[in-house]
Amino acid sequence: MITFLRAVKGRAYPRVVGALREPSWMFWEIFLPILSISAFVMVYRALEAPKEFEGFVILGGIMTSYWLNVLWGMDSQFYWEKETGNLQHYIIAPASLESILAGMALGGMFATTTRALAILFIGTWMFQVDITVVNPLLLILVFIVCLAAMYAMGMMFASLFLMWGREAWVMSNLFQEPIYFLSGQNFPVKALGETVAAIASLIPLTLGLDAMRQLMFPSTYSWALMNPVIELIILLALTLLYLILAMFFLKKMERLGKEKGTIITRWL
């Protein structure tokens, strides 16, 4: 257990320090995403949408920053580590790959939270969005469990993407816009119809966004997919499911990599 925690700390450390040491990150991670969010807010303004919809965009922007971190900092990270020659060191180290992934997740969450907070404060100030939190405790719980489910999904995909090789990049790209649409990044996912929304609920982002929208903008309750407590329970189940699958695929990836000798093979 001590080794596990040390490995988590060790892998989280470069991400935390990196986020603080590399000033250019601040520009790319905070200022530029605000521009895209502003564009979506302007679309709603041009369409004369209710003010709450602008809040949806800001909330979507915050959660998308975590989703992007999951995609590029978790899903494709093992593949990247292999390409830069680090993966073999992780495997021969006396620590589990799960602890390395957990460290990546915690470090990534820290770095992304700075960006998310900036988007929240700058976005709500710039567009004068009113947020009315009806149940702060439930909101915090939903947020934390949603992050846990997203990063657990990221852990699962990390090993899958590694097995798929160069397609990892392709998958990360593919999991952006289509997922933004399916998860209802900027609009209530109920608009997609209950069947599509139910399928999209396998993506933790979908349920997390829907629950948080209800808890932050109660006047839009009619657009809710389901009760936030039920969504919280489903998110917990998804976290557990993705963690189990992550452990299974990690073992499989390690075994296949050793058998085929692909753990140190680069540029494939």
Add this chain to the structure above:
Amino acid sequence: MQALKTIRTAMWLDYQIMANWTRPIIFFTYNIAKPVGSSLLLIAMYYVVTGRVVGSAALSFLFVGNAFYMILAQVMMSLGWVVHDDREHYQTLKYIYISPSSYYVYLMGRAAMRFLMALFPAFFLLLLGLLIPIPYDFNYPLLAFTLLFGWLFMVASGMLLNSVNLLTARHGGAIGEAFAGVFYLFSGVVFPVSMLPAPLQVVAMYFPSTYWFSLVRRSVLGVEVDGIMKNYTINQCVLLLAITTGMFIAMSIALYLTMDHLARKRGTVEMITTY
């Protein structure tokens, strides 16, 4: 002649990196998934506000703008990654640097192929627009000119990003997309420039993309509904697109030379970051 050879080789290389992991049909399907997802997102936003997904000037405006923005976004997204990919992934940047080719020209070639590849999804989206239905009224010569100049300003913009990347750490794949957000907001892509606050409208007028998107709408829809841009004639738009593109090219060359000098001085040409 050497420059043309470099561009041709870089285009071939770019296609191999992008597409040789699978069969062409799968690659082209993948290539259109992202733009389609983006368009559906906007249509869904339109639907939740208006309760319908068919015909209006606003829908045509945002659908066509977004379809062509996808070209810009794909080029930016790819170019935002090229330097880091060459430097840290394939670790070939230093070899390209010591080859007789110019790295700037090499990047122009990489951008050219991305631009060509991004045209397919844009045309696919235009076909998809028939379902909504978007009232197309094509002006083909104008569209051809607009696309050609589009490539020039996108290369120049991509080079601005690449030049900065010569000095920065790896930020993941979203950096180019974030950079493209500048154009998304300031160019009247999915909402009229007149919706921007007055000081930002002035900023928008210095972007070639503002005139480019206006020309796109005129060549695809036959009209310009943006309150500000419709005050410009087609000829004025063309002239302003040429002038602002020239400015962007000059800026990109100046920035590239500066960043290239600094990168050599600081030794970041071989930098590897493993955050």
